[in-house]
Amino acid sequence: MSTTVYGLIPLLPLAAFAVIAFGGRRMNQYAHRVGIPCLAMAFALSLLALWHVQAVGPITISWYRLIHVGDLQVTLGLFVDQLTVLLLLLVTGVSTIVHVYSSRYMHGDQRYRRFFAVIALFTFSMIMLVMSANLVMLYIFWEIMGICSYLLISHYSERPSACRAATKAFLVNAVGSVGLGFGVIVCYATFRTFDMQTVLERAPSMADHTVNLLAWVGLDWPVSVVTLIALFLFIGAIGKSSQVPLHVWLPYAMEAPTPVSALIHAATMVNAGVFLVARMSPLFLASSRAMAVVAVVGATTALFGGCLALVQSDIKKILAYSTMSQIGYMMFACGFGAYAIAIFHLLAHGALKACLFLSTGNVVQQLASRPHGAESLAHHAVPRMGSMPIGALLLSLIPPLVIFSGPYEQLWIGSTSSLAAHWVYWGIGFITVLVTAWYVFRGMLALVSPLEGGTEPQVPHSGGGHHWISPPILAVLGVGGLLTIMVLMASWTWVNEFLNPVFVKVRSPMAAVAKPDAGDLLVVLVIACLLAMVGWSMAYRFSQRSHRVLRSRIWHHRIYMFLLNKGYVDDLYDVAFVTPTLRFAHWLCRVVDWGMIDRGVISLGTISVKAARWLWEVVDLQGIDRTIKGLGRFSILMARWLWQVVDLRGIDRTVTTLGTSSQGLGKWLWRRVDLRGVDQGLERIGSRAEETGETLQDLEPRMLQHHLLVLIFWLALVMALVFWLVF
């Protein structure tokens, strides 16, 4: 039975999301009819779970294996203990109220369905986050929550400012997520498991292990691995909980519809960081450095957030910075090891802030619907502000009321802790009390009479058809909030006892001191009370005297401008990170990628083409071709020379000479031999051979000469051939 109940707590919002998201057009009107019952049921089941956990203690449920690779296993499952149950109550409770409220507030909005789908998913992921059994699940839902916040902040997506705010929120959180993710991975590399309880059990024994972070450059920089993990996990917490270096997204998140602000500030998102630090407390306690960092960051945020809230003119932004400051307070407590106090403060603050934001939404809507909002407000709106003054009173830490038990006990611990710097911490704590009282009271005054010097409260939406929340709902809100807080106040001892099993094993030496004795506590209370009153009077004083007076004095003016510009942190980030990143990206793209690598490749091609052309023009045309042409010309010259010199002059002339000489020889032969010798002999015979003589007379001497010449030439040729063949 119990596993089903626990499983249903997250699955009901998930089911609501699925039904709304895939429910078709009908959901544009009836989304709340799915969302509200699911959330209310989840809240009821959370109450059941509270009772069950109190009875039987922590429970682990595993659903299915998400990843199973070799010996790496990630199981999707739930882990429920006292800490989880308390947060579950807060999350489902506030979410239910926000659902009810939104059904009126968002009525007629053109993205009604989307809105309800996303807040259901948002709630689901926060529930899963607090119930996660292992670090991977924590990371998964941490991120899903991030994207839900992105979708909600950009709800009015026609407004560029809303989109910018959403992107900014997501990216700032992404920086935190890298820290968280890296912490998770180092955690696995160290402990070889993602299971939180196993990690927490083994953490104290790993306190002395170190890891060399500069091994990759060959240097030695040993860092305690537990410190490393704790600090990186804390970076995640800084991002989500809007702590000091990464707080810039929170005021921008006010672009979301007001119920979302309630959800973000009271129930989900910002609480996740505190939850993470509380959940991983043994790990943090194993490293005193990490604890100190948590405390310092918390204190700084508490103070800085409070100071920024002092100068805001937009009531929603005052509340935003107040959240930041309060969460800083909780971190501050965690840094001392006062986890139970931090969680108690978280619960009380959650209930309060939900109440405040929802009332604000109403007030701001009334302002939006009136032409001269601020002036008429005092007359018309105050009766309808509902729970606002109550919430404000509670927030300003008036001692007999509420949250006092948390922070004051914490202050007391600060004062008695053995830390050398405890005076500083104590001082910061008290200053925060003063500042808180100041800005809360200032905000209240601003609602009655408009702030001078500031702009009018900004209208947070452009969508049409908004409805005022009817007084009964506000009354319920106010009374409900008050009751919850009263109950909480009365139950501080009970909460402390209830959370004992979670934190008892990790109680730090500071928190281990005995219960504060009444005398010390009284001193602290009196001081705080006085400081709060000082804060009120300051607020009153400055609201009476206009800001112009404040600005006229040069150092006041400087401080005022410093705070008004949010400490220039946003500008610093723009100058130091955003612009350089974009510049670097453009430089990398244009100069390195296109200018060097791509052009390099292209020039490789160009060089090849040039080489080819050179090869063609120089080597091929000029070298080889010309050589061959030259060779050709040479051959022709040779041939001509051969013909003219050798053939015509040499051979031909030789032959002619030979011929002439043969002719001469022939003539000689004919004259001397033939005519004188033979002729005479013939003549002697002549008479006897007269017929023959007549025939010979026919033979022309020139013909004979010719035949002889040819014969000799051929003879010479044949002889030459024979000569060449033989030798």
Next chain:
Amino acid sequence: MTEWFANHLISCLVLLPVVGMALLALARDDEWAKRIALGTSLLELGLGIGLWLGFDAKNPEFQFVERYVWMPTFNIHYAVGVDGISLLLVVLTTLLTPLCVLSTWQSLHYRLKVFLALILLVEAAMIVVFTALDLFLFFMLWEVTMIPMYFMILLWGGPGRIAAGIKFVLYSLTGSLLLLIGILGLYLEGGRTFDWVMLSHQTYAPDSQFWIFLALFLAFAIKLPMVPFHSWLPDAHSEAPTAGSVILAGVLLKMGGYGFLRFCLPIFPEASAQFAPLILWLSVIAILYGGYNALAQTDLKKLIAYSSISHMGFVTLGIFVFNNPGIQGAILQMFNHGITTSALFLAVGQLYDRTHSRQIRDYGGLQKPMPRLVMLLSIFSVASFGLPGTCNFIGEFLVLVGASSKSYIMVLLAMGGIVLAAGYMLWMLQRVAFGQMVSKMVASLSDLTHREVMTLVPLAVAVFVIGLYPSPLFEVMDLRVTALVEHMNSMHATAISALGR
């Protein structure tokens, strides 16, 4: 009959697109051509799923093996088979092809038949590349994939298509040449055989390991692409038609990663270990480099192209840490990248069909006229930067866990790449989808048709199913990758003990 079918399943997978091409030649008109191509590719998808279902995850060896002698003189076979590493890539190929065919439905008119035939040709070739057990066969089909891609870019591409196509071919040819050298080197060193199984069971001299590894590494690094060899990709991706970009990004790049896993790691364990530090740093550089470059883009397709480079950095990072989470994460990352990046290209392609502009500044406020497109685009964008719950998260997360065993600083830098990815994707969404509508042109755009939605919805479903329940994918590769890691470790141990002696 069934048995015959089971024994020849891969050949059927290879031949079916070829048959489809033949039918396309007979098709009467473009309508019929579309139907034939879609039918063929869907049938092919069916066969691909059949392959997955028939695959025995308990068996780490090759399955569905077929082996016929092809050129006996050179000891070349037609040998194919799948194992846990290649199965997912084959399935991915068959999954993306029908979507490519669908993406041409109304956006492409010029010589549609030829285009569809080229798509089918690439599909057939890719399947052989992923299943080949013979290196010669692998090389041949590796080459074949290049040609249709070249023509797709050249004939159906954008304005800069000629330069992009030539760059693509020159890069690919360089890679192929190196691949050929590497394969011939293996052939000569490994006893005159192209058979993968025989080659992978031998040991090679350190010197030859070094050079052959280098040749193969460069070939695969160009294809993947790793950072100094990437400059073909942004141009080819952005100039190619939608289907071409999808094939390029979805499947073709995976040939590089597959090559590392199939050849570099098992055949040259020592050389791989020797090169690993360099490759790991190159991977980290690629992750950041791609991310920064994507941030600077004004062209939607180029932005996605540079994000691909970044994602591929995770693949090499995972492969070269040589452990189980790393390698399985890398394979999953390849699969997931195939899904998300293809989906992004499809979505941008649908936008391009309407406006013929890829410039981010031409858009703004798309949410109003095109809510469906914006929703799907948002899903794929957040999936692309690895939002938990989507598929990319699982892959990147495992790669990072794997890398944490080597160096924390690499993990941290790689995670910085994820922030960058979130940055450029969300910024792109902010500029394209949200805000005020920038022009009347934007206001007059019509939302996605049912057909267009149907091309994207399967991928959106896959994004979430894998993101929430990736076990089936791990199951098929677990044994195979475990065997590979053990093989590498034992080879490494042998090498160390040899050194000791």
